Amino acid sequence: MTMKSSTRQVDGVTIVDLSGRITLGEGSVVLRETVRDLLSKGQKKILLNLGDVNYIDSSGIGELVSAFTTAKNQGGELKLLNLTKKVHDLLQITKLYTVFDVKDDEATAVKSFK
Amino acid sequence: MAADRVSYTLDSTLETVNNAEETAGRMAAEAGFDDEEIMKISMAVREAAVNAVLHGNAYDPSKKVTLAFERNDKDLVIVIRDQGKGLDASKIPDPLAPDNLMKTSGRGIFLIRSFMDEVEIKPSQTGTELRMIKHVHGNPADSKEALQ
Numbered sequence: 719m720t721m722k723s724s725t726r727q728v729d730g731v732t733i734v735d736l737s738g739r740i741t742l743g744e745g746s747v748v749l750r751e752t753v754r755d756l757l758s759k760g761q762k763k764i765l766l767n768l769g770d771v772n773y774i775d776s777s778g779i780g781e782l783v784s785a786f787t788t789a790k791n792q793g794g795e796l797k798l799l800n801l802t803k804k805v806h807d808l809l810q811i812t813k814l815y816t817v818f819d820v821k822d823d824e825a826t827a828v829k830s831f832k
Numbered sequence: 833m834a835a836d837r838v839s840y841t842l843d844s845t846l847e848t849v850n851n852a853e854e855t856a857g858r859m860a861a862e863a864g865f866d867d868e869e870i871m872k873i874s875m876a877v878r879e880a881a882v883n884a885v886l887h888g889n890a891y892d893p894s895k896k897v898t899l900a901f902e903r904n905d906k907d908l909v910i911v912i913r914d915q916g917k918g919l920d921a922s923k924i925p926d927p928l929a930p931d932n933l934m935k936t937s938g939r940g941i942f943l944i945r946s947f948m949d950e951v952e953i954k955p956s957q958t959g960t961e962l963r964m965i966k967h968v969h970g971n972p973a974d975s976k977e978a979l980q
Contacts, residue, residue, distance in 0.1 A: 775879065776879055786934075
């Protein structure tokens with residue numbers, strides 16, 4: 719299954735609901751283009767909902783890092799929401815879990831943006 | 833149990849990466865690994881296939897990737913070969929080093945080493961051979977036999 723992405727606005731925060739796989743190829747491209755598109759429209763508070771992302775590979779991890787850095791460099795904030803165990807474990811072993819701002823409740827996550 | 837061996841010759845395409853991952857998942861399931869171990873094995877094979885297709889063969893249609901699985905009593909042995917310039921694993925930066933943490937690539941070999949029990953990388957002028965082993969623990973078929 720490839721990746722699907724849809725966005726919605728909640729209190730000034732853009733929530734990106736992702737589902738499927740973030741892997742080399744289509745999945746990584748969809749994520750990259752979605753984040754790039756939001757930033758270009760000035761939507762700089764981005765919450766990536768990974769609750770339905772069941773698989774991510776090293777390219778996908780790289781894409782998350784890239785999205786985080788790109789948002790930060792443009793004065794934005796990108797946070798992660800609802801990690802599955804697989805994605806959580808991957809971010810732990812790659813020591814990225816503490817780099818990302820990870821939330822497990824949408825309302826709290828939305829409020830946490832400045 | 834006698835050793836079972838199967839090997840595939842694959843094109844240097846993204847499809848190969850997906851096929852390698854799927855095949856590894858199937859082989860791991862047949863070898864009796866649980867869901868978490870199957871995920872680790874299939875992901876290690878995916879990462880190895882990405883290295884072979886992208887970094888080894890650089891999508892060159894004239895170059896092939898070979899993927900072999902061998903199952904014996906103790907191990908699932910997986911070997912992936914490419915026809916690239918040869919990967920010098922000693923030159924791959926540590927992805928956990930603070931300076932490298934925010935890099936967008938360079939985690940594939942690290943993940944393979946994290947997920948498999950033994951990993952050996954043999955570069956040569958005719959390509960790289962990556963050999964990885966997962967020890968078989970508690971094959972359900974074996975435990976069933978043991979209980980009877």
